Amino acid sequence: MAFEGLTERLQNAMRKLRGKGKVSESDLRETMREIRLALLEADVNFTVVKDFVKQVRTRAMGADVLEGLNPAQQIVKIVDEELTKTMGDEAVPLNKSDKIPTIIMMVGLQGAGKTTTAGKLALKLKNEEKARPLMIAADVYRPAAIDQLVQVAQGIDVPVFQLGTDVDPVDIVRQGLAQAAENHNDYVIIDTAGRLQIDEQLMDELANIKELAHPDEILLTVDAMTGQNAVATAEGFNNKLDVTGVVLTKLDGDTRGGAALSIRAVTGKPIKFIGQGEKMTDLDVFHPDRMASRILG
Numbered sequence: 053m054a055f056e057g058l059t060e061r062l063q064n065a066m067r068k069l070r071g072k073g074k075v076s077e078s079d080l081r082e083t084m085r086e087i088r089l090a091l092l093e094a095d096v097n098f099t100v101v102k103d104f105v106k107q108v109r110t111r112a113m114g115a116d117v118l119e120g121l122n123p124a125q126q127i128v129k130i131v132d133e134e135l136t137k138t139m140g141d142e143a144v145p146l147n148k149s150d151k152i153p154t155i156i157m158m159v160g161l162q163g164a165g166k167t168t169t170a171g172k173l174a175l176k177l178k179n180e181e182k183a184r185p186l187m188i189a190a191d192v193y194r195p196a197a198i199d200q201l202v203q204v205a206q207g208i209d210v211p212v213f214q215l216g217t218d219v220d221p222v223d224i225v226r227q228g229l230a231q232a233a234e235n236h237n238d239y240v241i242i243d244t245a246g247r248l249q250i251d252e253q254l255m256d257e258l259a260n261i262k263e264l265a266h267p268d269e270i271l272l273t274v275d276a277m278t279g280q281n282a283v284a285t286a287e288g289f290n291n292k293l294d295v296t297g298v299v300l301t302k303l304d305g306d307t308r309g310g311a312a313l314s315i316r317a318v319t320g321k322p323i324k325f326i327g328q329g330e331k332m333t334d335l336d337v338f339h340p341d342r343m344a345s346r347i348l349g
């Protein structure tokens with residue numbers, strides 16, 4: 053289960069304050085030390101942890117919590133609010149274009165769940181907005197990637213534009229967009245190539261596709277199971293492409309929490325969706341407050 057260790061440790065850290073009419077400075081110091089360790093162990097970025105702990109501590113000291121009624125509850129509330137803030141406070145909706153089509157470019161490392169997420173998103177738009185998306189297969193390096201996208205698309209009854217693997221991805225996108233215009237598709241979802249790690253050539257290609265397509269949304273898919281690596285990946289893609297949002301996948305697995313809690317604070321870019329399973333319906337809007345509650349258990 054996701055966040056299991058983190059939830060338990062945070063609860064333990066704060067449980068010790070329960071029943072105390074007053075919390076001494078040394079009680080608070082001890083609690084903050086345990087919260088700090090819990091976050092570090094969950095693979096949360098070091099600077100994010102430092103800022104978080106400082107913020108909670110300042111608020112706990114400042115608001116007369118130590119003197120007040122039921123200090124344990126007040127500190128739980130402060131931690132809850134600060135976790136929410138660290139993850140961006142509010143849910144951030146998908147960017148939409150004033151005129152059709154809204155163009156969404158999917159980027160990410162191989163295996164992160166980019167193609168699966170492209171399908172999930174297309175289905176969500178179909179179900180919730182009665183949208184008519186077109187998907188473009190722009191990963192020409194692995195023939196299996198196109199087959200996979202076609203299979204995903206068939207399962208949700210969404211058309212795919214593809215020209216096989218012998219055409220330049222930028223040309224594929226150009227022609228795909230022309231087809232979308234002809235067919236009046238309201239969304240275009242471009243599935244781009246992934247690699248095992250970030251490399252210059254891939255980034256240049258993605259930059260070229262971006263320049264041609266002017267996407268309204270560049271959604272970076274990252275695997276929550278990879279913790280700090282997910283954060284480093286997000287930084288790498290964001291530096292080159294200035295992404296507009298992040299999809300955090302595999303939150304149904306036993307991820308520790310580092311990616312969920314660090315990405316927004318490190319990159320400044322919002323997590324917009326979370327993947328919570330392999331089925332096409334397993335994509336949810338990311339709500340920082342709900343995620344904070346889930347982490348606190």
Ligand code: GDP
Nearest residue numbers: 162163164165166167168301302327328329330
């Ligand atoms: P891509 O290489 O980035 O396009 O990744 P894929 O879409 O092929 O996904 C890689 C694997 O991760 C597949 O087996 C997917 O079913 C799986 N996957 C994707 N998203 C999720 C998720 O949210 N939860 C789980 N459990 N598996 C996922």
